[in-house]
Amino acid sequence: MLTRQRKSLILERLKADGQIVAKGFALETGLSEDTIRRDLRELAGEGLLQRVHGGALPASPAVADLSKRQHIATDGKAAIGRAAAAMVRPGQFVFLDGGTTTAQLARRLPHDLKATVVTHSPSIAVELAHHPHVTVELIGGRLFKHSMVSVGVAALEAIRRIRPDVYFMGVTGVHEDYGLTTGDPEEAAIKRAICELAAETVVLASHEKLGAVSPCIVVPLSHVSSIIAEGPMPAKLDARLQDLKVGIVTV
Amino acid sequence: MLTRQRKSLILERLKADGQIVAKGFALETGLSEDTIRRDLRELAGEGLLQRVHGGALPASPAVADLSKRQHIATDGKAAIGRAAAAMVRPGQFVFLDGGTTTAQLARRLPHDLKATVVTHSPSIAVELAHHPHVTVELIGGRLFKHSMVSVGVAALEAIRRIRPDVYFMGVTGVHEDYGLTTGDPEEAAIKRAICELAAETVVLASHEKLGAVSPCIVVPLSHVSSIIAEGPMPAKLDARLQDLKVGIVTV
DNA sequence: CTTGACATTACACGATATTGCACGAATGAT
DNA sequence: ATCATTCGTGCAATATCGTGTAATGTCAAG
DSSP, rough: OOOHHHHHHHHHHHHHHOOOHHHHHHHTOOOOOOHHHOOOOOOHEEEEEEEEEEEEEEEGGOOOHHHHHHHHHHHHHHHHHHHHHHHHHHHHHEEOOOOOHHHHHHSSSSSOEEEEEEESEEEEHHHTTTTTEEEEEEEEEEETTTTTTTHHHOOOOOHTOOOOOOOOOEEEETTTTEEEEESSSHHHHHHHHHHSSEEEEEEEEOGBBBBBSSEEOOOOOOOEEEEEEEEESOHHHHHHHHTTEEEEEEE | OOOHHHHHHHHHHHHHHHHHHHHHHHHTTOOOOOHHHHHHHHHTTTEEEEEEEEEESSSSSSGOOOOHHHTOOOOHHHHHHHHHHHHTTTOOEEEEEEEEHHHHHHHSSSSOEEEEEEEHHHHHHHHHTTTTTTEEEEOOEEEEETTTEEEEOOOOOOTTTTTOOOEEEESEEEEEEEEEEEHHHHHHHHHHHHHSSSEEEEEEEOOOTTOOOOOOEOGGGGSEEEEEESSSSOHHHHHHHHHTOOOOEEE
């Protein structure tokens, strides 16, 4: 990777996330920490960003407006995204769910990854536009604005035609008895369909989802291959997952 | 290999990949690194690319992502967007093309408008998420990242099932003889399909598009109901449009 | 056909830039 | 106060750059 590209990548990320963590960024990009640190120092010298211990912040503190702050995902979601991104193998055919956590995943995919990503979320698609070697396949349908995903029969029909290697699913509840749940019945149906077609299903769950239950059941826990969760797993849920031989990754 | 060929090969590759690595390119082409470097230096001298250590990057930050381009929308595009937004009637079934101009349209739609908007562009869909009473229908397909629109057979198939009241089309060329043109054949085909299905087609053209021609023909001017253009219309084009009874709105 | 002017290319080499590593200093967390 | 990170600097290894030079190829005039 060329120096210039690296630097613009850093600035881009900085604008998107509102921060850069030197070590994390080095890991994501596969570059050495030294190089990243050097770049950060130089960019700071040019006044393009503000160097801080551990990473960097945008040069102008004005960027800290409220709308952007909302977009800054919690550290937990970022960590989940990073862990999930690391699971994607080159050449795979991946289905990405909608939601802020999966958006983090999309952003964290290695910059040089060659793969095909299918999604029913326009915001995820926009996110993936920056990845030069990722082919994006968009699932159409009626847009459910709350979650920013396509739903309805058109979406279902399009989904039925694909067989993803792995489905990264976002949910609002992961419960030992009720399984995976979400708030909208249409969305639940779509998730269910994808889950049944995908060879593997990986669930991304930030802390508040663990042990929680939402109105609509997606699938029981037995349909899940792995779960990437934030923080400590509640004992009951953990036991249940172990029982079902579901892979557990905590970040 | 001739110098000219080499140079155009370099520029072509640069446009496709967004970067050139001197050593790698030399290896691929079987040419010596010196030659490549010389070419790069010369091209940089002509301002056709940007020389960096290790290779070269595109001269214009035109490759800068669409989101950036949207934010620097010209006043003209904003005005076109506003005029077009005013044409939308409540309850209509509208197809919105991708592109920066149509993004302006989406942003300018009255906040209380009740209508259905179909689009094959995820960025337009994201834009429309803020409109509480607009139902959004997304057309899926393979994502053509340059323009951020779905293309391919899947997109075409989905489009064939709808009959929009009005199609707001963006193009890169509006010419008295060649009609409407754009840069990508797939995209042109999609535009053509939508145009044929829509009851009305309204073309949005910022100033630089008037009288211009791009490689791929979409449809002749006779297929257009109205055109919303920025600034003075070239005389020939104006005459031709009048002839064909195409409505003309200048902003 | 030969010759010489000119352009292009490949190679050599010193100069410069980049990178990764080591180590002591600085920083932040416990 | 202690400890683990993170930082910054110096340094050596490597990669890349630009220039000079010789070799090769092209072309037109003689």
